Amino acid sequence: MGELTFPVRIPLGRWAETLIMWVTDNFESTFDGITKTVNVILVKIDAFFNWVPWPIMIAAVVGIAWLVSGKKTALFSAVSLFLLGAFGLWSEGMSTIALVTTSVFISVLFGLPLGILAAKSDRFDAVLRPILDGMQTIPSFVYLIPAIMLFGIGNVPGVMATVIFSLPPMVRLTNLGIRQVDAEVVEAGLAFGSTPWQLLLKIQLPLALPAIMTGVNQTVMMALSMVVVAAMIGAGGLGYKILYSIQRVNLAVGLESGLGILFIAMILDRILQGVTKKQQKVIFRE
Amino acid sequence: MKSQVNRIECANLWKIFGPNPRRIIDDWGRYSKYNKTELMQRTGCVVGVKDVSFTVSAGEIFVIMGLSGSGKSTLLRCINRLHEPTRGKVFIDGEDITSLPKKTLRELRRKKIGMVFQHFALLPHRKVIDNVAYGLEIQGIDKKTRHSMALEVLELVGLKGWEHQYPHELSGGMQQRVGLARALAPNPEILLMDEAFSALDPLIRRQMQDEFIKLLKVVKKTIVFVTHDLHEALRIATRIAIMKGGSIDQIGTPAEIVLHPKTKYVAEFVQDLPRAKFVTAQDIMEPPSKWAVSANQTTEEIACKMDNENLWYAYVVDENRRIRGVIDYRTVVDGNGHLDPNNIMKDFPQERQHTFLEKLIKRAAKTSIPIAVTDENLRLLGVVSRECLLDALIS
Numbered sequence: 091m092g093e094l095t096f097p098v099r100i101p102l103g104r105w106a107e108t109l110i111m112w113v114t115d116n117f118e119s120t121f122d123g124i125t126k127t128v129n130v131i132l133v134k135i136d137a138f139f140n141w142v143p144w145p146i147m148i149a150a151v152v153g154i155a156w157l158v159s160g161k162k163t164a165l166f167s168a169v170s171l172f173l174l175g176a177f178g179l180w181s182e183g184m185s186t187i188a189l190v191t192t193s194v195f196i197s198v199l200f201g202l203p204l205g206i207l208a209a210k211s212d213r214f215d216a217v218l219r220p221i222l223d224g225m226q227t228i229p230s231f232v233y234l235i236p237a238i239m240l241f242g243i244g245n246v247p248g249v250m251a252t253v254i255f256s257l258p259p260m261v262r263l264t265n266l267g268i269r270q271v272d273a274e275v276v277e278a279g280l281a282f283g284s285t286p287w288q289l290l291l292k293i294q295l296p297l298a299l300p301a302i303m304t305g306v307n308q309t310v311m312m313a314l315s316m317v318v319v320a321a322m323i324g325a326g327g328l329g330y331k332i333l334y335s336i337q338r339v340n341l342a343v344g345l346e347s348g349l350g351i352l353f354i355a356m357i358l359d360r361i362l363q364g365v366t367k368k369q370q371k372v373i374f375r376e
Numbered sequence: 377m378k379s380q381v382n383r384i385e386c387a388n389l390w391k392i393f394g395p396n397p398r399r400i401i402d403d404w405g406r407y408s409k410y411n412k413t414e415l416m417q418r419t420g421c422v423v424g425v426k427d428v429s430f431t432v433s434a435g436e437i438f439v440i441m442g443l444s445g446s447g448k449s450t451l452l453r454c455i456n457r458l459h460e461p462t463r464g465k466v467f468i469d470g471e472d473i474t475s476l477p478k479k480t481l482r483e484l485r486r487k488k489i490g491m492v493f494q495h496f497a498l499l500p501h502r503k504v505i506d507n508v509a510y511g512l513e514i515q516g517i518d519k520k521t522r523h524s525m526a527l528e529v530l531e532l533v534g535l536k537g538w539e540h541q542y543p544h545e546l547s548g549g550m551q552q553r554v555g556l557a558r559a560l561a562p563n564p565e566i567l568l569m570d571e572a573f574s575a576l577d578p579l580i581r582r583q584m585q586d587e588f589i590k591l592l593k594v595v596k597k598t599i600v601f602v603t604h605d606l607h608e609a610l611r612i613a614t615r616i617a618i619m620k621g622g623s624i625d626q627i628g629t630p631a632e633i634v635l636h637p638k639t640k641y642v643a644e645f646v647q648d649l650p651r652a653k654f655v656t657a658q659d660i661m662e663p664p665s666k667w668a669v670s671a672n673q674t675t676e677e678i679a680c681k682m683d684n685e686n687l688w689y690a691y692v693v694d695e696n697r698r699i700r701g702v703i704d705y706r707t708v709v710d711g712n713g714h715l716d717p718n719n720i721m722k723d724f725p726q727e728r729q730h731t732f733l734e735k736l737i738k739r740a741a742k743t744s745i746p747i748a749v750t751d752e753n754l755r756l757l758g759v760v761s762r763e764c765l766l767d768a769l770i771s
């Protein structure tokens with residue numbers, strides 16, 4: 091029996107490649123602009139985190155943790171940040187935080203309006219939903235290729251790949267948060283003559299804030315999970331250290347950097363959860 | 377008294393939820409035979425309000441009453457277009473608002489129509505005062521002015537001193553006072569109230585109803601009040617519209633609804649009611665033309681009238697219809713020529729027009745003289761005889 095072959099070969103990949111190439115060729119200046127802007131933000135944030143002397147940084151984080159989340163988180167933050175420094179990974183840790191901050195900033199910048207639009211229009215929501223599903227399901231590595239094509243090698247494509255990967259929860263939870271606002275309260279806002287903006291700013295967003303903060307938290311966690319992948323296309327920080335340790339099969343470095351990422355993730359998670367709970371208390375007395 | 381301005385008018389109003397709703401109305405002859413579920417399965421549409429017309433004049437408390445799902449909330453929301461009517465028109469002060477552009481509609485909602493909600497719909501993240509001031513805030517009124525206006529209304533609803541609390545720190549009754557204050561703050565002429573007291577405990581509900589009626593004597597408003605509670609409707613309404621399946625079965629004063637239900641549905645609703653508690657003197661009294669005589673008339677004339685009307689007693693009134701007293705048929709026929717002033721009795725039962733049947737019956741039990749219904753100047757408005765009372769009780 092002869093080998094059974096498919097009658098057609100659909101070169102979808104080629105088409106996509108052609109499209110990206112075409113975009114790169116025709117919008118080179120646009121993407122250069124984006125690259126430069128993102129880079130400026132990233133460099134500034136990175137420089138800031140690395141400029142703050144470590145005792146002050148630890149004190150600040152511990153203070154915030156104490157305020158929003160309590161003693162336990164404060165203590166945990168103190169110990170784990172100290173360990174990060176003691177592992178000799180302070181500077182890498184700060185770079186990773188800068189990378190995550192930048193990505194999350196951009197994710198919120200785009201995710202919030204997209205979430206609001208999705209909440210206001212069922213049709214837009216219906217279009218957006220499968221795209222978001224796709225963005226979360228496609229292995230994160232796949233984003234690297236167009237990211238390199240559009241933004242080159244370095245921190246910026248790392249940030250952009252991270253943004254695409256971590257955007258969905260921001261959009262989803264903003265959408266959900268706004269839709270969950272009590273229908274009667276929204277009616278009240280309209281009945282007293284609110285404009286759509288007044289309704290959004292004075293009623294819907296404040297009441298959706300706990301959900302939105304949960305979205306930010308998830309975005310942060312997803313961004314942290316991307317740092318190693320982003321390092322593959324030139325992003326620095328702890329992600330690069332881990333990548334290095336994999337390539338060299340260096341358990342020592344791998345363990346320390348891995349713990350470093352875990353520490354950062356846990357601190358950020360506790361602090362953000364604390365903020366969310368505080369808001370819920372104010373708004374819903376939960 | 378009641379001025380005859382039509383504050384609100386709904387004309388052949390329809391609201392159908394679902395895709396392509398107008399086709400249902402156009403082809404109502406075909407679709408009317410389906411019940412709710414069948415219509416939903418065949419067309420994906422639900423009938424909310426079905427060809428409803430009514431008018432509400434200034435100062436009225438117009439109550440929309442009906443079981444859950446009868447379309448009360450939908451109808452109410454058509455008045456300020458929280459729901460867009462599928463067909464028909466809504467007039468506010470003679471202006472057709474169904475075609476107003478968005479901006480004008482917002483102005484109307486800001487200035488003219490306030491609304492109170494079943495579950496209060498307060499903003500949980502704002503203090504009481506900022507809840508009350510919300511309507512003023514979105515009009516762009518500065519903080520100082522709107523806070524002082526809000527404080528005034530808060531005092532009116534008895535919540536002075538609570539302005540810096542958050543809604544969840546207040547009891548249900550107090551929260552609804554905040555809801556009421558919020559609706560009153562921009563000083564609208566019209567209040568729409570959707571089951572405003574239904575979420576409250578029965579005792580608190582009674583108290584709120586009483587206070588609300590008192591409040592309306594201070595702030596004159598035109599009210600459209602939705603409720604599923606017949607007793608509440610009878611307590612506060614000037615007129616009641618009974619809704620069933622999206623349309624209005626009957627509109628009338630509380631007494632008309634109870635005494636003369638037009639459909640079987642309404643009759644079933646009111647059959648178990650203790651009538652004595654809401655039928656009032658003015659609903660059952662007979663006109664002065666039957667019961668009044670003048671002191672200037674001769675005894676023959678008076679006796680003749682009393683014979684014709686079959687009266688044992690008659691009220692003697694002056695030219696302003698003010699009561700001079702009551703006379704007994706027997707003393708009239710005995711007399712000769714003119715009425716003897718000594719025969720005009722000054723002691724007779726009298727009540728105001730809003731006295732309830734319950735009290736009238738007690739009164740009638742103690743005297744054989746029919747009860748005079750008078751206004752504040754002792755003018756005769758009508759007479760409640762024993763026959764009237766019996767009729768009211770058994771009809």
Ligand SMILES: Nc1ncnc2c1ncn2[C@@H]1O[C@H](COP(=O)(O)OP(=O)(O)O)[C@@H](O)[C@H]1O
Pocket residue numbers: 393394422423424442443444445446447448449450451
């Ligand atoms: N937004 C909506 N979409 C679809 N159907 C609705 C909507 N609102 C109300 N309905 C339907 O319209 C009918 C009347 O509802 P409603 O006005 O809320 O009744 P009530 O206030 O008397 O309980 C009900 O059958 C209800 O299911």
Ligand SMILES: [Mg+2]
Pocket residue numbers: 448449450571
């Ligand atoms: Mg309702």
